[in-house]
Amino acid sequence: MATDVLVLGGGPAALCIAAALAAEGLQVALLAPQDPRAPWPNTYGIWGDEVDALGLGHLLEHRWSDTVSYFGAGDPDPSEEANRPTLHGRDYGLFNREALQQHWLEACGRGGVELLQGLATGCQAVGALSEVVGADGSRWQARLVVDATGHQPLLVRRPDRGPVAGQSAYGVVGRFSAPPVSPDQFVLMDYRCDHLSEAERAEPPTFLYAMDLGGGRFFVEETSLALAPPVPFERLQQRLQRRLAHRGVQVLEVEHEEFCLFPMNLPLPDLQQPVLGFGGAASMVHPASGYMVGALLRRAPAVAAAVAVAMAAPEAPSELLARAGWRALWSPELRxxxxxxxxxxxxxxxxxxxxxxxxxxxxxxxxxxxxxxxxxxxxxxxxxxxxxxxxxxxxxxxxxxxxxxxxxxx
Structure with missing residues (x-):
């Protein structure tokens, strides 16, 4: 029996769009290579007013009102002006990963989403339907397939526009010999480079992203803006260690290491293809900030609603259903x-x-x-x-x- 929609993937984008489609009354199945209930490895941040507007502030694990950046005077400068913070005057939050994941899993449960485990290897048209083929020979049919498998999607096609620039980051959650940031503070960007030599300052710049997690725990992350090729993790780790040492801070205990690398300048996908994309597969990473979770939450309901309207025509083929979803996801204004x-x-x-x-x-x-x-x-x-x-x-x-x-x- 064919389902209405088969969503491929098990991360935030896949759970988000599966929950939104199920909320429209569609029959949805989610196929992931691993259990979608397995813990997620990375952290997800969002500005406080964004998450409040979505009514999901309760999903934050931490929230900071003291949000700052350091941009200095442009050169290593110990003066008071160079070390004066830029005050953002805006709350910033860090999602509780387990709570966010559970939020979507519960929504999927309410909507009757079937959770399947298997490795998809391809998709083909079977009449008006789409058929996904698994590595073990399994086959799943659906009126529409949604590829939410990430930045290197399984099925979604994109034009080749040359090298893709990646934003890379290396971070540590742990305990330190001294606070790497002020108590109850979130640092969005610290570009101070007084710990680097003149030659090192000519290399691709990096900045510190850091926060006080409370209880003597902190998260510090050395980050590079988009570059092709991206700054290697080893370089970022060295930069972070140099930065901390220069401020007399040592890492005493590592609870978690984070390695982040995601593309920032992916071209938009082919909006005429018979498979619909969502999340990184659909180039939804914000090219200016690298954030995506807020966009997932805001845009999934409109995409799901458009798909549901198109599915009211019982004989509509996958190509037409996907096209309706693509139009909602990438309107002319958003393009x-x-x-x-x-x-x-x-x-x-x-x-x-x-x-x-x-x-x-x-x-x-x-x-x-x-x-x-x-x-x-x-x-x-x-x-x-x-x-x-x-x-x-x-x-x-x-x-x-x-x-x-x-x-x-x-």
Whole structure:
């Protein structure tokens, strides 16, 4: 018997879209190579007002009101000005991974989603249906297949636009000889580089992302913006150790190591293909911030609703159902914004550390609603253009020059 929708994957994107489709009354099955109830390895952050607007603030494990960044003066400088933080005045939260996962699993349970385990290897058309073939020869038929298998999707096709730039990060959750950040503080970006030599400062810049988890536990992560090839984990680990040592901090106990690498400039998929994508498979990572969970939560209901409407036609083939989902996921406005974000990312990839410091200092001097909407991808196209023009006007000449030059190709 064919199901309405077969979702491939077992991570946040797969559970999110499966729950949303089931909430529309569709018959949904989820096929994952591992048990989708297995713990997730990575952490997921989100701004407080974003999660509050979704009514999911209770899923946060930690929430900080003291949110800051350090951009310094552009060079190693021990002066008070260089070490003065930029205050964001906006809450930041860290999801309780287990609670977030359970939220979606419970929604899937209420909607009758069937959890299947198996390794899909391909998909073919069988009349108006789609048939997924497993590594063990198993076959599953559905009116629509949704590929939510991540940034290197199993089925979703994308055009080849050359090398893909990756944002990489190495992090540690643990206990330290001294607090690496102030009590109850979240540090979004610390670009201070007084621990590096002049030659090292000419290398691809990295910054610290860190937070006080309470109870003497902290999370510190050295991060690079998008580059092709990405900064290796070994380099990031060395940078993090140098940064901590320079501030007289030693790692006493490692509870968890985090290795993150995700593409930032993936082209949009082919929106005419008969398989629908969601999450990283559908290039939903924000090209400017690297975040995706907020977008999953905001966009899944509209995609599910569009698919449900299309499925009201009993004979509609997979291709038409997928096309309805793609239109809802990547509307003309969202495609235009994606192009603008990609354009901006190309500029940043060519910036020196000094230019990046100055750029972000200017960016966070924008009015709060502008930079918040920019990072959440909730501004309309005219509002996004207005924010970009205002940022250009606020930036020093060195940044303006970089913005006017042709974007660097990864």
């Amino acid at each position: 235009s914004k994606h192009a603008l974000y990609q354009f901006g990312l190309g500029k940043l990839m060519g910036f020196s550390e000094v230019q990046l410091r100055q750029f972000f200092a200017s960016f966070f001097s924008l009015p709060g609603p502008q930079w918040a909407g920019f990072l959440a991808n909730t501004l309309g196209v005219p509002e996004l253009l207005a924010a970009m023009l205002r940022l250009f006007a606020l930036s020093p000449w060195g940044v303006r020059a970089g913005l006017l030059l042709p974007p660097r190709q990864p």
